[in-house]
Amino acid sequence: DGGITQSPKYLFRKEGQNVTLSCEQNLNHDAMYWYRQDPGQGLRLIYYSQIVNDFQKGDIAEGYSVSREKKESFPLTVTSAQKNPTAFYLCASSMGDLYSNQPQHFGDGTRLSIL
Amino acid sequence: AQKVTQAQTEISVVEKEDVTLDCVYETRDTTYYLFWYKQPPSGELVFLIRRNSFDEQNEISGRYSWNFQKSTSSFNFTITASQVVDSAVYFCALSATDSWGKLQFGAGTQVVVTP
Numbered sequence: 001d002g003g004i005t006q007s008p009k010y011l012f013r014k015e016g017q018n019v020t021l022s023c024e025q026n027l028n029h030d031a032m033y034w035y036r037q038d039p040g041q042g043l044r045l046i047y048y049s050q051i052v053n054d055f056q057k058g059d060i061a062e063g064y065s066v067s068r069e070k071k072e073s074f075p076l077t078v079t080s081a082q083k084n085p086t087a088f089y090l091c092a093s094s095m096g097d098l099y100s101n102q103p104q105h106f107g108d109g110t111r112l113s114i115l
Numbered sequence: 116a117q118k119v120t121q122a123q124t125e126i127s128v129v130e131k132e133d134v135t136l137d138c139v140y141e142t143r144d145t146t147y148y149l150f151w152y153k154q155p156p157s158g159e160l161v162f163l164i165r166r167n168s169f170d171e172q173n174e175i176s177g178r179y180s181w182n183f184q185k186s187t188s189s190f191n192f193t194i195t196a197s198q199v200v201d202s203a204v205y206f207c208a209l210s211a212t213d214s215w216g217k218l219q220f221g222a223g224t225q226v227v228v229t230p
Binding site for chain 2: 101
């Protein structure tokens with residue numbers, strides 16, 4: 001089945017540690033996104049990528065990094081510089097470029113907590 | 116800058132009742148897209164509808180209907196004859212010219228349907 005796979009489902013981070021969240025899609029979508037969701041709040045955009053080897057900061061990129069070496073993959077690293085990383089992280093993808101405003105398809109999310 | 120307001124934090128209904136979720140948006144752009152997503156307890160967001168600013172026709176899809184009113188900058192969502200499976204958080208989102216494809220989400224409305 002086509003879709004977006006995020007792993008792991010739950011992740012725990014120790015102080016000073018970097019952790020990487022995986023996002024893989026087999027929908028052949030060009031654009032991919034990372035969002036952060038805090039309790040009682042909407043989603044906020046961390047990073048997005050329109051094509052391989054290109055990505056842009058979203059509204060809350062500080063303390064995060066990404067890469068886009070393959071069309072199918074868009075991993076997110078939560079660095080030690082992110083002082084409040086506890087949140088639910090959602091990866092999404094969409095067909096075409098940003099200007100087409102195609103609906104975004106989402107993964108099941110990764111819940112990150114501090115140890 | 117654009118903004119989406121979902122003033123209702125939580126709505127509780129008994130099965131078979133109708134429920135209307137409000138969404139008010141702000142943008143200076145004349146061209147924009149509005150979206151509704153459903154987030155069930157499993158966590159992933161499910162796309163429900165996309166509407167562009169030039170199409171003010173209301174839409175019905177099964178038990179779901181949407182009322183788009185540009186004059187009041189609102190894009191409300193009604194679930195008719197609610198069912199327990201409708202229990203979820205519902206998000207309204209906006210994409211406008213100055214930030215194409217980057218969704219601005221509202222805070223979401225939790226819908227609880229009890230038998």
